[in-house]
Amino acid sequence: MGGVRALTTLDAAYAGSRAINAHHGRTYYLATRLLPPARRPxxxxxxGFARVADEIVDTPGVDPAGDLLALEHALKAAFDGGATGQPVLLALADTVRRWGIDQDLFGAFLNSMRMDLTVTDYANLDELAEYTHGSAGVIGLMLxxxxxxxxxxxxxxxxxxxxxxxxxxTNFLRDVGEDLDRGRVYLxxxxxxxxGVxxxxxxxxxxxxxxxPVRRAVAHFAALARATYRSAAPGIALLDPVSRPCVATATQLYRAILDEIANADHDVLTRxxxxxxxxxxAIALPGVAKCALARLTRAS
Structure with missing residues (x-):
C-alpha cells in the first residue's frame, strides 16, 4: 500500500507541475508537447520549480528573502530524500535523480532570484550576464x-x-512595462x-x-536577442533527434514574439x-510532423 500511495503522490506532483506550465508558460508548454511523453514530466x-521561485520575487510577501531561503532549504531536503510539503519539489527531486541533473545549477538559479530582491538596474551587459546566466542559462543546462x-x-x-x-x-523585451511597474529595468x-533613454x-x-528614442532602443535590444538566437542555433543539431523538433519549435515561437514587437513598432510599454x-x-504543426518522423526513425 505504501508503494502505491507514494506513486500516486509523485504522479500528482508531476500533474501539478504540468498544470503550472500549461497555465503560466503557454508558449513553452506548447513546445513540450513535441517531446516524447516520457521526457515531458x-x-x-x-x-514548475522555476515558476514557484519567480512568484516569490515577482509577487513578494512580507519576507521574500526569507521565503527564498526556505525554498532553498526545502529543495536541499528534497534532494537528500527528505519529506517536503511542496509537490513541485517532490517532482523536481525525482527529475534530478532520474536524469542526473547537476544540483549545483539550482544554487546559481536561486542566486539570480535573490538579485531580483535587491538589484533594480543593470549598468551594462556584463552585469546583466551574471543575472541571465543564473536565471536562464542554467535552465538550458538543466534541460x-x-x-x-x-x-x-x-x-x-x-x-x-x-x-x-x-x-x-525576449522575455525582458516583452515585459518591459510590467517589470518597470515592479521597479526593475533589465535593459x-x-x-x-x-x-537617449x-x-x-x-x-x-x-x-x-x-x-x-525608446522605440529605437527596443529595436536595438531585439537585434541583440536575435543575435543570441543565431549563436545558439548550432546546438540544436547536437541534441537527440527526438528532441530537436521541440527545441526548434520553441525557438521559432519565442522569436515570433520579437516579430510581434516589431509589428507593434517596438511598443513594449503600453502593450x-x-x-x-x-x-x-502554423509554427507548431511542422514540428509535429518532424517529431513523428524522428520517433519512427528511432523505432526502426
Missing part, C-alpha cells in the same frame, strides 16, 4: 540531460545556455543611454506611449506582444 517539473545529445554534453552546453539566455532576453543602462523616459513612455494562436499553430 521532467520539463514540467523544472518549469540538456532530459533532451539528450548526440555528442558529449559539454559540447552542447554553451549552446543550451545561450538559447536559455535568448529566451530570457542595460549604457545601451539605453546610447539612444533612461528609467525616467521609460516611466514616461509607460503612461504616454514610447517616443522614437504586451502576444503571438496570435493561428501563427502559433
Amino acid at each position: 521532467a520539463v514540467h517539473a523544472l518549469y 540538456l540531460p532530459v533532451l539528450g545529445t548526440v555528442s558529449p554534453r559539454a559540447e552542447a552546453a554553451p549552446y543550451a545556455a545561450a538559447l536559455g539566455e535568448a529566451f530570457q532576453l 542595460p543602462a549604457d545601451h539605453l543611454a546610447a539612444f 533612461d528609467r525616467e523616459r521609460l516611466t514616461w513612455a509607460r503612461t504616454h506611449g514610447p517616443d522614437r 504586451r506582444a502576444i503571438v496570435p494562436a493561428g501563427r502559433k499553430a
